[in-house]
Structures are given as structure tokens and as C-alpha cells.
Amino acid sequence: MAVDVSVRAAEHLFAFDHPHAVAPRELTGLLGGKGAGLAEMTSVLGLPVPPGFTVGLPVCLAYRRDGWPADLDDALAAHVAALETRIGRRLGDPADPLLVAVRSGAPRSMPGMLDTVLNLGLTDATVDGLAAVSGDAVFAWDSYRRFLTMYATTVLGVPQDALPAGAAPTDEAGLRARVADLKARIAAAGAEVPQDPARQLRGAVEAVFRSWDSPRARAYRAHEGIDDDLGTAVNVQAMVFGNRDDRSGTGVVFTRDPATGENRAYGDFLPRAQGEDVVAGTARTLTLADMAARLPEAHRELSERLGALERHYRDMCDVEFTVESGTLFILQTRVGKRGAVAAVRLAAELAADPSIALTRDEARARLDDATIDRARAEVVAAARRGAAAGALVRGLGASPGRVSGAVVLDADAAADAEGPVVLVRPETNPEDVHGMAVSVGILTSTGGLVSHAAVVARGWGIPAVVGAQELVVGPADVRTREGEVLFATGDTITIDGTTGEVWLGAATDDGGTAGLTDDEIVARDLPALAVLLGDVSGQPVARTSSSMSSANPT
Incomplete structure (x- = not known):
């Protein structure tokens, strides 16, 4: 396929500290959201950001239209060389290798939907160099295990279930054996992780470009109303290692x-x-x-x-x-993405904070009518639902609201179901997004407050409980760790994304608020809304619709 020579890739690659003519935070259409943030933190704020460079959105658009740009390999090599000079390490150096992370960076946040590759640059030769220079062979071989797994599944398309399962070994001999097993299984799947770091980098960049058009990314954009033609930037950044030692x-x-x-x-x-x-x-x-x-x-x-x-x-x-x-x-x-109630409270409190001092108009511009209506509904529902006893289990409340629905145990079943369903999983991943989008609630047995399930649910206003560690989610039912069946597919459960509680059966409303109107409840429980919508006497003022919904920030 002929490449459009009007797009020169070299003109759209930028070091994080590139001197742009405007503030980098204004360049999300060129650098993507992540690249703009990295450039802003590096060149404006001087924060401790590992150096790197961004492949701008025009390169992704050229790739989607015409394939890999003819000059992109040379442009990547030039920026890698500059990064090597800055870091003092070389990609592929068997004695002291530079390793990089390759991450996406769409103009609008799409948490978990696009691809990432970490520890790129590890090979059979460089893993020994990393072990020698770090003085820790376990760290080096564990990093190699992580890289091979991520590259195989992300770049080469090897199914996760084709790779070794179970906890990773914690000793050098066990990790060497796990790496050998990984390589054998990748080969059995008809694939091979390149031993040339330059080829690894090209494969990872191309995988990020391809991930823009993956079914999970398309499903997420459809739900969020994000233009399919935006594309994504790619960020190549020197690795720092949270798995380095006990102080990491x-x-x-x-x-x-x-x-x-x-x-x-x-x-x-x-x-x-x-x-x-x-x-x-x-x-x-x-x-x-x-x-x-x-x-x-x-x-x-x-x-x-x-x-x-x-x-x-x-x-x-x-x-x-x-x-x-x-x-x-x-x-x-x-x-950050936030729920509707948080959006209202944040707008009011950031206006009152003297170090930020949003104007009244700025605060109002962050709230569209849909966000305000959802905040009102959530506050009223929380007040009227009352207390409940006899919770079956408690996890972490990750996205507020109490909902009831029939249990489904996989995303396809959620997408095919009729009526309200609660998606119950060990954890969610980007492949589950189509089922998450149609569920009234989400419950996971693992994960924390910023796990994929929590972030996506919060951004979409879906009540969620995560990290309910007492639950073992199987193919047909959910059990205790001792094997007792708690509920099965089709059973009705209720979850509370504020308290983290889970009950059998449907929710009942008995909040002791029969004498209060909805407006009185909102005035009592969300006074920030009156501040934003009313004048000093509390009289309502006209709403304004805005594309800058704080519930779905770009």
C-alpha cells in the first residue's frame, strides 16, 4: 500500500522536553493526553519524570490510512539514540542495557483500552547484563518474564491461556525455568519475541497503533461518544522499576x-x-x-x-x-474521571479554594445537565435507601450507588441478558467492556480502588464493589473460600458501591425520608449544588449545557 509522503514521521516525534510554542497541556490533539501531561510535567513543572519521547497522533493516522510510514524506523532510531545519550545506557547493550516502556496516549482518556509494553529491550543477552549491573538476578529474570508475557500477548497475539499459569517463582532457578517455558509456549503458538530491541520497539509501537481499532476500544468509544478517527499517540519512556527491591x-x-x-x-x-x-x-x-x-x-x-x-x-x-x-x-x-456527586462537590470546592479559585463560570462549565441530574438522583437514592443488615460480604466501595440485578459471570452473558444484571468477575479487563457497559452494577473479588473495574465503573456512573476477597468466582456460581455456594448465575443480588456491601436478594427502600421532597434531600445532602446553581439567596439560576462535562473529562 502506498504511503502518503506528505506525512513525515520525523516531524511528529517529540522529546518530552521539546520546546513547543504553546504550553504542552494544550497539545492533546498532537501529543495525546498522556504525552501532553508528560511534556507539561517535564518542561513546565520540572517534576521527576523519566525521560522519553512521544510519537504524535499524525503518525498513527498515517499508519491507519497507509501502513507503517517509510521514515518512522529512522525517526525512532534517532530519538532512541538521543535518549541513550541522556540516560547513559544503550538499548540492547549486553553489559548495561537501557529498557523502555511503550504506552498509548489517546486525546481522550480510555483507561485500559489501548496497549502497553514494559521492560522492552530485554533479551537473552541483556537479561544477564541487567542482573550484573543491578546485582539482583531475581529482579532481572522476573523483569524478563514480565516482558515476554506482555510482548507475546500484546504484540504477537498469543492467547493468555496458552502461557504458563500460576504464581511466578521467586528464585532465580525457578524464574529461568519459567522464562524457558514461556519461550517454548510462545514458539508452540507459532510466534517468537525478537531478540533485536529495535524490532521489539517497532512491534510495540505498531501494537499500540493497532489497539486503537480493537473491539474493546471501539466499544468503549461508542459508550463515551469518542470519535473513531482521533487515533492515539505512543509514548516511549525510560523504565523505572517498582519491582526493583523492598524500597520500590x-x-x-x-x-x-x-x-x-x-x-x-x-x-x-x-x-x-x-x-x-x-x-x-x-x-x-x-x-x-x-x-x-x-x-x-x-x-x-x-x-x-x-x-x-x-x-x-x-x-x-x-x-x-x-x-x-x-x-x-x-x-x-x-x-481525573469522577462520579456525578464528586463532580458537583469538586466544582464548588475548587471555586472556594484560594489556591485554585475557579470562577463561578468556570465551575459551572464543568457540569452539564446530565451530570447534575445524575448527582441529584444519586443523592436522593442514597437518602431513601435506608440501612440494611445481614450483608453477605464486604469489599471496597469503588463507585457509589446501590443497585440490584441478576448475577452474570461473564461479559458476553451481560451483553446478551434482558433486564438488569450485576456483572460478577474475579477482575475485569478491557475485553469485558461491552458487558460492563450494559450492567447496572459490577462486583469483583480482587483489585483495588484504581483497578480497571473501579476506574471504568466510576467514569460511567455504574455502582461497583471491588476486592471482595472472600468470594471465589467460578464458571457457574460464586462460593466462599471453603467451597460453600453463596449465589449462582441468575440469582438476584444487591451491591452498594459506597459501603462495599453485598446482599442476597433485591434492595428495599426505607430511609426514613417520607416527609422530605427530593429537592429538600438534595439541599440537605448536596449543598454544593445549591451553591453552583443558585444565587446568594439560594434561588435557582438557568442551567447551561456544556461539552466540558466534569463527569467525563478529556
């Missing part, structure tokens, strides 16, 4: 609570892990308070960085970070 870890944090709007940091931390471990929802995460106890200096610096980001963006931010051997790195920031 990774996490995702919101500067305020995205479910309620409360002014407190909200997120998950996972020691000796990499970022995908947190968002995948397969691991038992720790709290930020746990991080403070384990890594007090890194936690203190993180708190300071979160404040700086919120003041700079004048909004609640969603931040990904890694701590490597006690040193904090910020890997991503963006304006």
Missing part, C-alpha cells in the same frame, strides 16, 4: 476522592510491583497509608507533587507513580 513499588492516586469529591488523596499502592499489576485488578493492593509507613520520604514527596499538580491543572488529577529504591518518579498525570 508503584501506584495510582487521585488528588481527591473521585467518588465523593472529598479533599483527600485516594488510590492504591503495591510494593515490589510494576504499574500494570495495580490497574489489572489481579493483585491485593495496599493503601496510601501503608505506603507512608513503608516509604515515608517518598510518600511525603508524593503528597507535595500531588498538590503542585492540582494547583497547576486547577482540577482533580489522576497520577501514576513509581518508587525505585526509595526515589519517586511521576509517570503520568491527567484530569
Whole structure:
């Protein structure tokens, strides 16, 4: 297929600290949301961001139209060489290898829908170099295991169930054996992970481009109303290692609570892990308070960085970070998705915060009619639902609201069901998005507050409970860890995404609010709405519709 020579890839690759003519945060249409955030943090805020470069959206659009641009290999090589000079390591160096992460970066946030490859640059030769320079063979071989698994499934399309299952070994001999098994199974699937890091990089960049047109990404965009023709940028960034040692870890944090709007940091931390471990929802995460106890200096610096980001963006931010051997790195920031009640509270409190001081018009522009109506409905429902006893199990309340529905245990069943359903899974992943979109509630047995299930449900206003660790989700029913059946496909359950409680049967409303109107409940329980919609005497003012819905920020 002929390539459109009018698009020169080299003109659309930018180091994070490239001197753009305007503030990078305004360039999401060129750099994508993640690339714009990385450039803003690097060149404007001076935050501790690992260096790298962004492949701009025009390159993705050229690829989708005409295939791999003729000059993209040379452009990637030039930017890799510049990164090597800055870091002092070389991609593919068997003695001291540079490793990189390859991540997507769409103009609008699409959590988990597009592809990522970490630890790129590991090979049979460089893994020994990493072991030698780090002094830790277990760390090196575990990183190689992670890379082979991610590259095989993400880039080569090898099914996850074709690869070794079970917990990863924790000793060098076991990890070497796991890597050998991985390579054999990848070969049996008719694939091979390249031993040339330049080929690895091309494959990973192309996989990110392809993921824009994956069924899961299309389903998510259809639900969010995102244009299919936008495309995605690609970010290539020097690796930092949350799995390096006991003073390392990774996490995702919101500067305020995205479910309620409360002014407190909200997120998950996972020691000796990499970022995908947190968002995948397969691991038992720790709290930020746990991080403070384990890594007090890194936690203190993180708190300071979160404040700086919120003041700079004048909004609640969603931040990904890694701590490597006690040193904090910020890997991503963006304006965070939030629920409807949180959107109202945030708009009012950010207007009142003297360090941010949104104007009345700015605060109102962040709320469209649909968000306001949903916030009112959630507050009224919460007030009228009353107390309930005899909860079957309790997990983490990840997205507020109480709902009842028939149990379905996979996304296809949710998509095919008639009537309200609650999707129950061990964890959700991007392939489940079509079923999540039609469910009234989501329940998972693993994962934390920033897992895939939590983030997507919160952005869509779907009540969700995650990390209900007492549950074992099977193909036909859900049991206790001792094997007792609690409920099965088709049974009705109720979940409360505020308290994290789960009950058998349908919800009942008995909140003791029979004497109150809906407006009186809203005035009592969500006073921020009156502040935003009324004048000083509390009289309502005209609503304004806006494309800048705070419930679905770009």
C-alpha cells in the first residue's frame, strides 16, 4: 500500500522536553493526553519524570490510512539514540542495557483500552547484563518474564491461556525455568519475541497503533461518544522499576476522592510491583497509608507533587507513580474521571479554594445537565435507601450507588441478558467492556480502588464493589473460600458501591425520608449544588449545557 509522503514521521516525534510554542497541556490533539501531561510535567513543572519521547497522533493516522510510514524506523532510531545519550545506557547493550516502556496516549482518556509494553529491550543477552549491573538476578529474570508475557500477548497475539499459569517463582532457578517455558509456549503458538530491541520497539509501537481499532476500544468509544478517527499517540519512556527491591513499588492516586469529591488523596499502592499489576485488578493492593509507613520520604514527596499538580491543572488529577529504591518518579498525570456527586462537590470546592479559585463560570462549565441530574438522583437514592443488615460480604466501595440485578459471570452473558444484571468477575479487563457497559452494577473479588473495574465503573456512573476477597468466582456460581455456594448465575443480588456491601436478594427502600421532597434531600445532602446553581439567596439560576462535562473529562 502506498504511503502518503506528505506525512513525515520525523516531524511528529517529540522529546518530552521539546520546546513547543504553546504550553504542552494544550497539545492533546498532537501529543495525546498522556504525552501532553508528560511534556507539561517535564518542561513546565520540572517534576521527576523519566525521560522519553512521544510519537504524535499524525503518525498513527498515517499508519491507519497507509501502513507503517517509510521514515518512522529512522525517526525512532534517532530519538532512541538521543535518549541513550541522556540516560547513559544503550538499548540492547549486553553489559548495561537501557529498557523502555511503550504506552498509548489517546486525546481522550480510555483507561485500559489501548496497549502497553514494559521492560522492552530485554533479551537473552541483556537479561544477564541487567542482573550484573543491578546485582539482583531475581529482579532481572522476573523483569524478563514480565516482558515476554506482555510482548507475546500484546504484540504477537498469543492467547493468555496458552502461557504458563500460576504464581511466578521467586528464585532465580525457578524464574529461568519459567522464562524457558514461556519461550517454548510462545514458539508452540507459532510466534517468537525478537531478540533485536529495535524490532521489539517497532512491534510495540505498531501494537499500540493497532489497539486503537480493537473491539474493546471501539466499544468503549461508542459508550463515551469518542470519535473513531482521533487515533492515539505512543509514548516511549525510560523504565523505572517498582519491582526493583523492598524500597520500590508503584501506584495510582487521585488528588481527591473521585467518588465523593472529598479533599483527600485516594488510590492504591503495591510494593515490589510494576504499574500494570495495580490497574489489572489481579493483585491485593495496599493503601496510601501503608505506603507512608513503608516509604515515608517518598510518600511525603508524593503528597507535595500531588498538590503542585492540582494547583497547576486547577482540577482533580489522576497520577501514576513509581518508587525505585526509595526515589519517586511521576509517570503520568491527567484530569481525573469522577462520579456525578464528586463532580458537583469538586466544582464548588475548587471555586472556594484560594489556591485554585475557579470562577463561578468556570465551575459551572464543568457540569452539564446530565451530570447534575445524575448527582441529584444519586443523592436522593442514597437518602431513601435506608440501612440494611445481614450483608453477605464486604469489599471496597469503588463507585457509589446501590443497585440490584441478576448475577452474570461473564461479559458476553451481560451483553446478551434482558433486564438488569450485576456483572460478577474475579477482575475485569478491557475485553469485558461491552458487558460492563450494559450492567447496572459490577462486583469483583480482587483489585483495588484504581483497578480497571473501579476506574471504568466510576467514569460511567455504574455502582461497583471491588476486592471482595472472600468470594471465589467460578464458571457457574460464586462460593466462599471453603467451597460453600453463596449465589449462582441468575440469582438476584444487591451491591452498594459506597459501603462495599453485598446482599442476597433485591434492595428495599426505607430511609426514613417520607416527609422530605427530593429537592429538600438534595439541599440537605448536596449543598454544593445549591451553591453552583443558585444565587446568594439560594434561588435557582438557568442551567447551561456544556461539552466540558466534569463527569467525563478529556
